[in-house]
Structures are given as structure tokens and as C-alpha cells.
Amino acid sequence: MQQLLDEIAEIVGPENLLTGEAVRQRSVDWFTSAPCEAAAIVRPGNTEQLSRVMALCHAARQPVVTHGGLTGVVHGAVAAPSELAISLERMSAIEAIDPVGGTLTVQAGAPLQRVQEAAAEIGMQFPLDLGARGSCTIGGNIATNAGGIRVIRYGMMRQQVLGLGLEAVLADGRVLSSMNHMLKNNAGFDLKQLFIGSEGTLGIVTRAVLRLQPALASEQCALVAVPSFAALTSLLNLAPLRIGLSAFEALWNSHYRLMTEESGAHTPPLATDSPFYAILESQGMDAEHDAEQFQALLEEAFEAELITDAVLASSEAQRQAIWAIREDIEVLVRTLNPMFSFDVSLPIPAMEAYVEALEQRLAEAWPGVARLVTFGHLGDGNLHLMITVRDGGAESRRAVEQLVYAPLAEIGGSISAEHGIGLEKRDYLSLSRSETEIATMRLLKQALDPHGLLNPGKVLG
Template sequence: MNTLIDRIQTVVGPGGLLTGEDVSSRSDGWPPQGGCRARAIVRPADTGEVSRTLALCHEAGQPVVTHGGLTGLVGGARTGPDDLVLSLERMNRLEPVDTANRTVTTQAGVPLQRIQEAAEEAGLLFPLDLGARGSATIGGNIATNAGGNSVIRYGMTREQVLGIEAVLADGTMISSLNHVIKNNTGYDLKQLFVGSEGTLGVVTRAVLRLRPLPRSRQTALVAVPDFDRLVAFLQAMDSALGGTLSAFEVMWNDFYRLIVGDGRKHGRPLDPDHAYYVLVESTGGDEAGDGQRFESALHEALEQEMLADAVLAQSEQQRNDLWAIRDDVEGLVESLFPPLSFDISLNILNMEAYVEQVRARLSERWPQARMVAFGHLGDGNIHLGIGVGSMAP
């Protein structure tokens, strides 16, 4: 192993390799569960160094675990004492935004929020968004085909990627850094890597598609009495807003109560006794007209008794406060620690029954278990957070 480490050291140079306490003092996932147990952490600076490192590991039969922002909740970055970590933290170069073609090229270790901010500074939008935006890296977003809060409007990560550079397990470099939307020249290699979870190789660079920056944004939190009216409200808003519906985030009562409960950092914008809560948002290019359409759609939903209550954000601060409730994964993890997290996609009409079936099965096996449900109803995706305390596997 020392011979391999020495050879890797010559590839990545000073600062590119961590061993000993520099490894054990680091985390290997969220939530932290003790220090990283890997033999070493390799921190390449570019695709070439990734390629040479993986070639050496392949030759030696050395297991490798890739680390990005370590925001995943499914244990994919956990390491054992025989593993070697390939951390992309030094691969954090973001090239200037190409405003003419509405693209940006980035290394895989760049946090999502940096890309969002760079796009906005250029008057454009990178629409992928999720609660861990400040830490989650774009390489991990691509490897998991992350969804996030705006799938209903812009699609998954897959729809935001134009080109990819990656390295296979044996060190072979694959480059398909396409910069145009229309490309029908042959096999679309990038789509094999998007969502591959690292099974085909390590994504090192990507060309991302940017969109026009919205000029208007309307946000509301509403309470819905039952699931049938929840589905009806989704259909009504999608129809009334003329293609500008960009988020439809649903929180079951158990999630909302947990996050806004006594002693929590969030206020209670709505009474905590309703069955469902929806954070609904519209973005567009006509500030006055979009706002009027949004308010009219909410008023109509109230008139038709789809909604039990609603609060409309009147400022950016109020909007941020509403989103903070939905995005409070840290509060969720603390309450359910150690959390068991599941990300499930299914037919919208099956969601209500599915959640109740899971809740019932959990109660049968672990009477003290706690479960909360929330997610992106508009694209058929829900999250289940489950806490079983000391009974966790």
C-alpha cells in the first residue's frame, strides 16, 4: 500500500494527498458518524490527475470511494479501512459564463450555489436547486441525476447537462464536452454518466445549460385539507399560470409540525393542524402580469375550497423564510437521528396510500418509530425521513 501511496503522491503533488489524522479528522458523509476510516484521501486538481490516480489504483486492485460535497443521506460516501478516497474538492474551477450560448463549463468539485450565483451575475439562471446548494457539488448532482425544487419547470439534472468529461475506473479519459443544445451526431455518451452513481466512472468536468433569468417570482405557502384537493390544486395552478409554475413542494402534516414545532427556529406562518402544506412558486418575465395571475389563481382555489388557508410572501425575506421551512434538512436529521432517508418516485395518485401503508408497516414493527413525508408532488417524487432510534440497523 505504501508503494501505491508514494506513486499517487508523485501524481497529485504537495497538498494532494492526506493520511493519518488528516484523514480521521474528516467526515465521510452526512450526518457525521465518526471520522473517515480510509487509508488516504487523494485530492487531484484536474482530470489528468484523476486519470493517473485511478490507473494506479486499478493496477493495484485498490478500492476507491469518490467524495464530493458529502451531502447525500444514503451512505454512498461511507468508507472502510481498506478504501482510498478520491476527493474532488480541489477541482473547483468555474470558467466564465458564455452568455451568447447560455452555457458554463465547470469542474466537478464546484458547489451548486457558486454556479447559480455565477449564472445570476451574468443575467442568467442555472435552474437546478436543492436545500444543500451551498455544499453539494455539481459532480455529485450529475452522478445522482439530482432533481430538486424546480423539476416541474426545468426537468432533472439530466436536462441541464450538455457535455461531460469523465474518467473510467481504469483511468481511461472520456471527453464529450458538447456546447450546443442540438447535437444529433451519434451516441449521447453524457447520458450514460448522468445518474450512474459512479458505477461507470468519475465525472470531472461538465458543460451546463443556462436559462433566462426570471424577472418575477411569486411564492406562497398554502394549507390543503385532503389529498384529492391537493391534486386538484396542482392541476389548477399548472393550468392557470401558463407554464410559469416552477415549484410545488408538499409537506405532510408530520413534517410541518416537526419543523415549526415549539423551540424551533422557524415561525408558524400557518396553523399546524392541516393535513398538507404546499410551497408553491411561479417565475416568469412579466412582473405585474405574473403576480396578478398568481394571486388570482390562489383566490380561485380558495373560493373553490381547495385550500384551507394561504399566506403570500410579500418580500424576498418572507420568501426565504418560507423556503427555509421546506429546506430544513438539518432540523429533520437532528429530530430523527440517526435518520433513515428514502427518495421515492411513483404515480401521484398512489402517493397518499403508499405513505399510509409505509407508516402502518413501520408502526407494526417499530411502534416507537417516527416518520415524516415531504417532496416534489409535481414531478411524482416524495421523501420519507424515518427515525427508529437505537433500533436503527
């Protein structure tokens, strides 16, 4: 391998080939802070350098693992001592912004927050938003088809990539580039879809043309207490009819109470005795009119007994305080340690029974010890489940996974709503995908990466 590393160093520069302790100092897992075990970390500065590196790796049959912001939670960035990590941290430039066409051209290593800020500077917005916005990268968002809090209005990351606007380096070093700036392009296959959500197993995304949206001048946000799950879903159905709903986040009592009263991390804006809570957010163009509509929605929801209490954010600081209750994952990690994290999707009508049954099964398996904390995007069918049985061992993990995943197959759910498969969920893929679907995935993998060099072992094994 040393000869290969020497050749790579000539391409990217010796300072951009990390080895030894410089590699071990980097974590590949947000929850556990597990150190990187790769033989080296390669930091190309542009697509041409990455292309040359991958051509060398292909000739040497050298496996590689792509690193973005390293905020994933399914062990997708884990690299073995025999593998190289490819970090896109130097490829972080915003190359162009077109306010007329509403596009932004960006390199894959750019953090999501930087893209959001660049869009805001020209009076537009990039609507994808998630808690890890300051660290996660556009390439990682594309590779995992990230979701976040505004999927209900703007869709997943897949909807944010314009036309055919993507560039990727293939396993053999060839560059597949379709960096056009058109919304409509039906000239043949939409090849970008092969790479969005493929978790770096089919190619390494290097650049993209993103679709921007108009910046909306007003934003309304409220936290409400909800008396039942039926009321929660009724509120979800009512809200889009009354306001320009951009986010609808549901918090079970287990989550709200832990994040506020129990941990002391956040002051509870509302009493902690309601079974459910929801964060509603709307966006619009007329602040006064939008505020009136939002207030009217809350009043109507009160009269219909869909909510029992509410607090309306009157400043950006109050809005951030509300969202911190939802997004401060570090409190969950610290309080529930050791914690098992799950990201599932399922039909909304099945959610209440699914969560209640899971809580009961956990209590039966680990009486007096197991704990389930539930929250999620709800409107897009996505729940996040944080579970502790006070034993972080592999055997307990597998037992909990069986309880979480097995019922999903029966109700048409998915083992992964937005976090991907990685290594963590690979063995359960057949619960959400048919034999024919998995066989087709393998066919694509064989066609684009016949030697299995890209992110080996992830997704399909």
C-alpha cells in the same frame, strides 16, 4: 500500498495526499457524521493528474471511491481502509461562460451555489436547486442525477448537461471527453448518459458543459393550507394552467407541525391544524402581471375549496422563511434522532393510501414509538419519508426498510427518486429494476471497469 502512495504524491504533490488523522477528520455521511476510513485521500488538481492517478491505481488494482461535497445520504462515499478516496475539491473552477450560447463550462468540484451565482452574474440562471446547494458539487449532482425543487419545470440534472458535454476519467485512466457546446449532436451514442446517475461506478466525472436558462425577473411564493389530498392534487393540476409554476412542495401535517409548533424552530405562518400544506412558487418576466396571476390563482383555489388559508411572501426574507420550513433538515435529524431517511417515488394517485398504510404498519410494529414525517416534491412523484422507531440499530433499520420498500414494487414505484442507491439501497434494487435491466447494468460495469475499482460495492454490489 506505500509505493503506490509515493507515486501518487509525486503527481498531485505531497500536500494533496492526505493520510492518518487528516483523513479521519472528514465525514462521509451527512446524517451520522461517520468518519472517513480510507487509507488516503487523493486531491488531484486537474483531469490530467486524475488520469495519471487512475492509471497507477488500475495497474496496482487499487479500488477508489470518489468524493464530491459529501452531502449524499445513501452511503455512496463510504470508503474501506483498503480503498483510496479521490476528492475533487481542488477541481472547482468555472472555466467559461457563454451568454450567447447559454452554456457554462465547469469542473466537477465546483459547488452548485457557485454555479448558480456565476449564471446570475450574466443575467441567466442554472435552474437545478436543492437544500445542500452550498456544499454539494456539480460532479456529485451529475453522478447522482440530482433533482431538487424545480424538477417540475426544468427536469433533473440529466436535462441540465448540454448535448454530449461531459468529461470523465475511466477506470484505467483514459479520458473520455465530449466537451462540445452544442445543444444538438446526434453523432453516435450519447455517452454522457452512462455517467449521469451512475454514482461514480463507471467513471469519474471531471468537467461538464451545463445548459443555462434565462433569468426570470419576478418570483412569487406562497404557503397554503390544503384540506385534503384530493384538493392537493387538484391544486397541482390547476397551478400550471394559471401561473409559470416552478416549484410545488407538499408538506403533510406531520412535517409542518414538527418544523414549527413542536420544535419551535420556525414560526408557523399558518395554523398547524390542516392535514396538508403546499409551497407554490412561480417565475416570470413581468412582476406586476405575474403577481396578479398568482393572486388570481389563490383566489380561484379558495373559491374551489382547494385551499383554506394562505400566506403570500411579500419579501425575499419572507420567501426564505417559508422555504426554511421545507429545507431545515437539521431540525428533523435533531428531533427524530435516531432517524431513518427515505427517498421514494410513486404514482401521485397512490401516494395518500401508501403513506396511510405505511403509518399504520409502523404503528403496529412499534406501538406508541414509531413516527412518520412526510414531505416531498409531489409534482414529480417524489416523497421524502423520515421515520423514527427510537431504535437506530441495524435490525430495526432492515425492518423499517421492508415496510417502506416492499409496497413500491406493487404500485410501480421506485426505491430511489433522486438520492441514488449507494450501499444503503443496493439490496433492494430488484424491487425497482428487472433482472434484464440489472444484468445490463452489470454488463456495462464489466466493460468499463472490469476489475471493479470504481466505487466498489455501490449500486450493484
